[in-house]
Amino acid sequence: MLLCDVDAESYVVTPDRIQALIENNKDKKITAIIIVHEFGYPVAVEAISKIARDNNIKLIEDAACALGTTADNHHVGYFSDATCLSFHPRKALTTGEGGAVISNQPRVIESIKILRNHGIHSVEGKMDFILDGLNYRMTDFQAALAIGQMERFSETLHCRETLVREYYSLLEGHKGITLPAQSKGHSWQSFMIVLDSAIDRDLMIKQLLKEGIQSNLGAQAIHCLTYFKNKYALADSKYPNATNLYKQGLVLPLHAKLVCADIEKVCTELSKCITLEVA
């Protein structure tokens, strides 16, 4: 497994970084690249798909946070071999749990259908178990929930965008905070700011909670997580941006039931906490 550091402002990988990683690992066989549209920010997927094709590497998009995101004027999934979506309750569209895989390649879709259903393949109505599959089936009840939400999904996206604008107008230039990069096509699954190193992020989460505001650490960095740390012994210094986002990132409330007055309250309390911490 090779890891690629992300951009400090957009929190995602860039074509240059991917190209450099491939160049620097010519001795290794790279089978697939997985890119993450972190928090709905659109990765430059068209350029990365070209790099993947030129190097005979498959491209998978982790679009768990990116239903509604458009990258290079197309919805996520357009340029890659396969794309994963999440419908977890924290997502803009939820089925309670579960997700979906999308692909424009019939062979991939066929394999996914077999794998999600115990490895069953039916020919002329006769079932056979041809792969080591599991049960990843979504129920019809869950699908019905999703269809209802699809009908008002553009409204949901618009509402998130409005709340995000409010965050920008209230927090732009605020001491101790870096705001996330903006981009055309961003679906704003979450709004994560980055706190200066002098601010104790975990303490901030506790202080905001005392005021009734739920916030959270946001970006996960694989090399900082116990399983991967133990297995691969990856140094923080190789991934400075991901490390900083993991340690100093703070996700602020963002969901379709909030109104601008809620965002104002969050920003007021956040501002008070920062003033206390940096005083």
Ligand SMILES: Cc1ncc(COP(=O)(O)O)c(C=O)c1O
């Ligand atoms: C980038 C990313 N990938 C994958 C997942 C996992 O999604 P799920 O919990 O639906 O398996 C998440 C969940 O938040 C995510 O943010």
